[in-house]
Amino acid sequence: MPVPAPNLYPPFNIVRLSHVTYRVTDLAASRAFYVDTLGLQVTEENDSEIHLRAMEERGHHCIVLEQAGTADVGVLGFKLFDEPDLDKAEAFFRARGLPAEWVERPHMGRTLRTRDPWGIPLEFYVKMDRLPPIHQQYKLYRGVKPLRIDHFNMFSADVDASVAFYNDMGFRVTEYTEDAETGRVWAAWMHRKGGVHDVAFTNGLGPRLHHTAFWVPTPLNIIDLLDLMATTGYVANIERGPGRHGISNAFFLYVRDPDGHRIEIYCSDYQTVDPDLEAIRWDLKDPQRQTLWGAPAPRSWFEEGSLFEGAAPQDSALKAQPIIAP
Known part of the structure; x- marks a missing residue:
């Protein structure tokens, strides 16, 4: 579709x-x-x-x-x-x-x-x-030096329907993953602010929040965070990465907070402000879709997410699966 x-x-x-x-x-x-x-x-x-x-x-x-x-x-x-x-x-x-x-x-x-x-x-x-600006108060910068909130990614039991509804609200698709066997959209990235996405939808038990992402200055900030987490008791909270997404081109890291809420640290995507920008299609089985370097994501990345208060998740009818790490 x-x-x-x-x-x-x-x-x-x-x-x-x-x-x-x-x-x-x-x-x-x-x-x-x-x-x-x-x-x-x-x-x-x-x-x-x-x-x-x-x-x-x-x-x-x-x-x-x-x-x-x-x-x-x-x-x-x-x-x-x-x-x-x-x-x-x-x-x-x-x-x-x-x-x-x-x-x-x-x-x-x-x-x-x-x-x-x-x-x-x-x-x-x-x-x-x-509030007063603090972006030049460099004494305050620590950790991964997060600059701004970037996007939400949600699990959806019907990605095509989610895309249609959020499209009605003016979100525009930049990239999407299609299941070749059914022709259905398995995941989609949609924006308002001119980056690759403000919201994204991933097929699965939904609705649940997959992750919230923060934009950081450079990939080196992500390396610094990994060193910090590895030496301050958070090594088990590192879930996936670092890596380079095929979709969005972003350099990424996924970590989990003490309750399991997933946070993505993110930089290096591209501008999407042109109203006639064509959406980029990816095949679900393309190994470079998840990571440009070919490494698949762990099973937890496809199955675990945060519940929304007051929302009852439903199983997706689309059972297609991407490549999953053993």
Whole structure:
């Protein structure tokens, strides 16, 4: 099934992905991982929540760590262009029979809370508290030196349907994996901000969050993080990489936080701002699809993910599998 034509005039204007709330079972352990090891900056914290931002970000937070009895994902957040877009977004979701309510969020203006058709919790806003720039305060850089949040990747039980719905919201496909036997899309990468993706969908038990990614300055920052994790008690948290993706061309590393939430460290993808940019097709069995150098991903990368609060995952009917490491 071919990917849909780009929707260049969506009903409301999403600028980019913005933030994620991770519900964690040990806030202190999560703080040690995200702050002391990865190098995210604390913007506010108390006994139950920690707000974090990366070095180039002016918004108050890109991650909220929330103490909880169960580790899962509370919400994925997106920034809209202007206030009228919030009302247009509300109309969009209500017209499809999906929930839409106005909620209060600390450090954010008017915020719309909803879910996509498969239960992924989403929120949209225009204004977030702005903080002073810190990107030139080099004394603050540590860990992997994360510059900004880059994308979300979600497991989907029906990638074609997920792509169609997010295409309706204006996300444009940059690359996709097709199962040659069925003609169905097995995975797809979609953007708003002009990189390879703000969201991606991978076939599997879904919905679940596969990973959140952070952009870093160079591949050498990833090597530094590996050395740091290997000598500070986190060697078992290194899941996959380093490597070079075929899809997106990105240099990558996948690590797991203390609750198992997957984080990708990411750099070196390419610009996609042209509205007539053609999507790149990959065959599911192409060994260079996962890693340009040919190394397959481990089984955990295809099977494990974070549950979304309040969403019940379903098995995918598409049973095709890529090459998996033994």
